[in-house]
Amino acid sequence: MVDRANRPSALSTPAAAAPGAQVDIVGTGANSKVIATLPSGESVEVLLYGATVTSWKSNGGKTENLWLSEKAAVDGSKPVRGGIPVVFPVFGPPPKSGHPTSSLPQHGFARNSRWEFLGKSTSEDALDSTSVKLDFGLYSSGLTEDTRKAWPLDFGLQYSVTLAKDSLQTIVNVRNEGDKSFEFQFLLHTYLRIKDISKIAINGLLGVEYIDKVLNASTHQQKDESVTITGEVDRVYASIPQDTTSVVEAGKPRFDVVRDNLSDTVVWNPWTEKAAAMGDFAPNEGFKEMVCVEVGTVKGWQKLEKGEVFEGGQTIKSIL
Template identity: 85%
Template sequence: MVDRANRPSALNAPSAAAPEAQVDIVGSGPSSKVVATLPSGESVEVLLYGATVTSWKSNGGKTENLWLSEKAALDGSKAVRGGIPVVFPVFGPPPKSGHPTSSLPQHGFARTSRWEFLGKTTSEDTLDSNSVKLDFGLYTTGLSDEARKAWPLDFGLVYSVTLAKDSLQTVVNVRNEGEKNFEFQFLLHTYLKVKDISKVAITGLLGVTYIDKVLNATEHSQSDASVSITGEVDRVYAGIPQNTTSVVEDGTPRFDVVRDNLQDTVVWNPWIEKAKAMGDFAPDEGYKNMVCVEVGAVKGWQKLEKGEVFEGGQTIKSLV
């Protein structure tokens, strides 16, 4: 795979004469985060630990779009429960043996490593709307000794988070910086906030084949036009032909999740028993107010040769 000629376009920002976004680094150590606020009030917060987006507010800052557990660890002690954790270089439990990721923990090391804030970019897009792009980097030298030993390959990750008035774009650039080829999986584990899961429908997956992890990882085809959540759901939809998956609540469109250079999406809700069993999931009934729609490349493996680059991501549009 070579450097992409057609990269995801930045959701850019204001003219020089207009007010610019305010960007601050808040806190210190493992709890430090980057907070960006547009002149119109929309905001995003990104924890440097894991480069995890923990808050995204639209509608002038009045509407929180991401679900974050009340018991989420925000001190660098463990992966964050909620927001948008970055999963790399393996999705779920790694292969038991014989694979370069076999020694890694579930979901890899990106969400449990401290990233570097590379800076902000602001400009003006064709709609003359405010936006700001925040870049974060993770490199081989930034890994813990444990992670480096488990995955001794040279790589570079740049994660771009672009806040616009009604959308959030998150794009990951993966580069092979070593002499050896490597393969990886990648996922953005997005927790979307909803008012009532019983009134939620997810559209854009009709006819797509999925692996149902609740039903012993059996393969099925999505036969209904929408996915309703009436119990535990853990499905991997692969090779989705269209680029948009939508979340509708009580008949009203709530989110459009638009994939770029990614064909897979995980739909997840723990429901009652699993939510209670997770020590960092709170409140227990929080499953009623969230649904995970997670874009990624998780069916099989992405392969990169020396110097090659993979780039993919999403744009989430808030429709209220």
């Protein structure tokens, strides 16, 4: 046999591509939703009606972090009770008269309008797909005729929902696409799933002034280190200096809610009577397994001039 000086080297086998996040659109019409699942099992579901996040599972897909009413309407007939509804351009009942939002329903129109799914993007490392971002859009042209009459202003909303192994980020981008300035409020009405409301403490609000809607919208200051829930709670904490509000359950950290360019947080639990009065709230004792920690800009109004953009949102970290 001839000994060749330059033998061909063995061909190296290319490494298999890292598994990517799976994104599916399921359902039709008002029931359509986008489901994203990481290779490690974490998942998020976003209903196109309202761009409402209805499920977020961490811990390899074993732990549901959001509370969704058993009677929640997910057919586009009304806003969803639970998950993360998007509140825009007004929070709560609109001003009675003299304001551009006065003709809108409570919490505005974003949560009961059909959004467009704009696509996905992923972040990958050598071993795994570590996150997936889903983008949704709502524009003036996509509103109903009645809504356009009630709020005849030109705008664009882009909502980005980013799922990672232990966190969910939800960011809204608001653009003024018209010739006139407009004012708005914005809130992410997040329903966090917990095991026992009597064992919950909400930290990070010490010293902050709040409006207590249960006590005739009177103003108070948070004097205790922790907010605990022993009855109906509906408070608007404004101009919070620190970015993180933490939810502790039975003495152990459960959630960190980190605000991004937002100054306010609403803490809400309907308790017995108010839960019973809501036809889409179920089970009746469901208030014991949820607490709303809602980031937003709702004390006063944000103003956008022609061509200006506002962006804000949150990152929720699930701690187990």
